[in-house]
Amino acid sequence: MKGNKEDLEAQIPRLLEQTELQQSPLYAPLNELWSAHQDLARRIDRISHISDGFQSMARQREQSLTERLNKQLRQLEKVARISDRYQNMMRDLNEALREASTHDALTGLGNRRLLVDRLKKEAERFIRYQRPFSIAMLDVDHFKNINDRYGHEVGDGALIELARVLDAEIRDSDLCGRWGGEEFLILLPETGTAEATLVMERVRSAVERLTIRVQDESVGMTVSIGIAQHSPNNSYSDTISQADHALLEAKRGGRNQLHTATAG
């Protein structure tokens, strides 16, 4: 069919050019038919051109839409990554803030706020279940001398070492925190005076054995300790006061010793 069409398209113009055929009655209708055919072919050509253009435009639009979507997707992924990182940072920051608000920066032990919090809970437990607990107040003897003689930095180092020993000597269920300066508080849950005295004597003796090296010198320290058992009708701060008074007695008694508050 294709071959025939090509033949005809070559043949007809050739026939129409032959002057001797122009006399034929078929000449005029053939000429007219040929012009109409050519007109139609030109129009079909134009339409297919337009359609091609339209298709490539649609393809381009489709491509640029895909590109735009991919770009947006990449941006969203980036935002999600940043948001993940931001959330992790916030979590770490919260954790650091929580740690800073409940722990002492120098020794790493719990601070006064954490101790008070635990003391309140222990006092509530006492009211509900009558579970005994004791408090030991501990103060470094003549600590000022260490600072004055070796400097504040050595004093800081001594407090860090002391905190390590205190923490190592108590039980997991006990809580040792820095009450302030060179004063520490140890909370002993489920513990009456007799048992608290045994634990704290162990602590006192461990501190006595502790020495810190300052150049060629070995520097030692001792602690005085006041113990009080929480009792009915007392608030937790009453018990702290009793332990404080007992500590004062231990200092008065010559330091490096324990004193236990009388019940009441």
Ligand SMILES: Nc1nc2c(ncn2[C@@H]2O[C@H](COP(=O)(O)OP(=O)(O)OP(=O)(O)O)[C@@H](O)[C@H]2O)c(=O)[nH]1
């Ligand atoms: N290096 C250092 N020293 C501290 C810190 N907190 C408190 N001190 C010092 O601890 C010393 C406490 O001195 P005092 O209250 O006179 O008591 P002390 O010398 O321990 O004597 P007694 O308690 O009576 O045995 C002061 O010199 C404070 O400056 C600290 O974080 N680092």
